Amino acid sequence: MGVDDNSRLWIVDAGVTDFGGKVIAGGAKVVVVDLKSGEVIKVIPFDSSIAQEHSYIDDIRLNGKHAYLTDAGVPGIVVLDFETNKARRVLTTSPAVRAPKNRDIILSGKVVRAPDGTALRVHSDPLEVSPDGKWLYFAPLEGPWHKIETRWLDDANLPEIELVKHVEFWRDLPPAGGTVMDSKGNFYFSDLAEDSVKRIATDGTIQTIAKDTRLHWVDAPAFDNQGRLYLPAAQVDRVGLFNNGASKVERPLSVYRIDSK
Known part of the structure; x- marks a missing residue:
C-alpha cells in the first residue's frame, strides 16, 4: 500500500488463488481509495502481459x-504511469529480482517450505523509494538488495538490455518480511530469523530497535504523521498454505507500535 500527496490510498490486489497460485482473470489490479470519503476513485486492472501465470504482484x-x-x-x-494508467514489466532479465537458490527463509529455527515441500523462494518482493525520489531499492524476500535510479525506470523508451546495466548492488541483508523508509532516509526492515526490527541509518550503521517473539514475520511496517512506527505481526509462515493445510497462527493477531523518540 501507499498514500500519495492527495490523501489517496493505493492498494495492490494480487488477484491470485494463493501465493504463487493461478492468477484470476482480471483480478490483479491497483485500487485507489480517497481516505477522506472512503470511496474508490480509480481501479487500474493489469492484463495478462503484466500479471502473468504464477504472478504475485505484491507491493x-x-x-x-x-x-x-x-x-x-x-x-x-x-512500472505504472498514473497519467496513462499504462504498466510495463521491467528488469525481468536481471538476477537482482530472482530469489537465490542458496538462501532459505528461516523463522523459529525452521525453514519455511512451499506447499510442495521445497524451501520457499520469493522473488522480487520488498521495495522502497528514497525520500528524494531518486532511487528505488528492491530485492527478493531472501535478499540481497539492489538499487536503480528511478529516472531509468521511468524512461519507457529505454530497452531492457540497457536498463539492467543501471542496476547497482546495495546491501546484503537477511530475509526481510517488510520494510519502510522514513522521511530522513533511514531504512527499517524486519529480520525474520530474529523476530526483530532493525534500522539502517543514513550513515550506513545498523541498529536493532525492537526484538520480541511477538514480532513474528512483521510485514508492511508504516509510519504515521507523528513519526510512530506500526508493526503488523502477520505470522505469514504459520498459515495453512505453508503447513500442510493446518494453520498454526496464534491469535489474536496484533499490530504493535513504537513511538518516536
Missing part, C-alpha cells in the same frame, strides 16, 4: 506520476 511504492510494484511470483518490477 507498491509511489514516486511522482509513477508507481513501482514487485512481482514475487514471476520475477520483475512493474
Whole structure:
C-alpha cells in the first residue's frame, strides 16, 4: 500500500488463488481509495502481459506520476504511469529480482517450505523509494538488495538490455518480511530469523530497535504523521498454505507500535 500527496490510498490486489497460485482473470489490479470519503476513485486492472501465470504482484511504492510494484511470483518490477494508467514489466532479465537458490527463509529455527515441500523462494518482493525520489531499492524476500535510479525506470523508451546495466548492488541483508523508509532516509526492515526490527541509518550503521517473539514475520511496517512506527505481526509462515493445510497462527493477531523518540 501507499498514500500519495492527495490523501489517496493505493492498494495492490494480487488477484491470485494463493501465493504463487493461478492468477484470476482480471483480478490483479491497483485500487485507489480517497481516505477522506472512503470511496474508490480509480481501479487500474493489469492484463495478462503484466500479471502473468504464477504472478504475485505484491507491493507498491509511489514516486511522482509513477508507481513501482514487485512481482514475487514471476520475477520483475512493474512500472505504472498514473497519467496513462499504462504498466510495463521491467528488469525481468536481471538476477537482482530472482530469489537465490542458496538462501532459505528461516523463522523459529525452521525453514519455511512451499506447499510442495521445497524451501520457499520469493522473488522480487520488498521495495522502497528514497525520500528524494531518486532511487528505488528492491530485492527478493531472501535478499540481497539492489538499487536503480528511478529516472531509468521511468524512461519507457529505454530497452531492457540497457536498463539492467543501471542496476547497482546495495546491501546484503537477511530475509526481510517488510520494510519502510522514513522521511530522513533511514531504512527499517524486519529480520525474520530474529523476530526483530532493525534500522539502517543514513550513515550506513545498523541498529536493532525492537526484538520480541511477538514480532513474528512483521510485514508492511508504516509510519504515521507523528513519526510512530506500526508493526503488523502477520505470522505469514504459520498459515495453512505453508503447513500442510493446518494453520498454526496464534491469535489474536496484533499490530504493535513504537513511538518516536
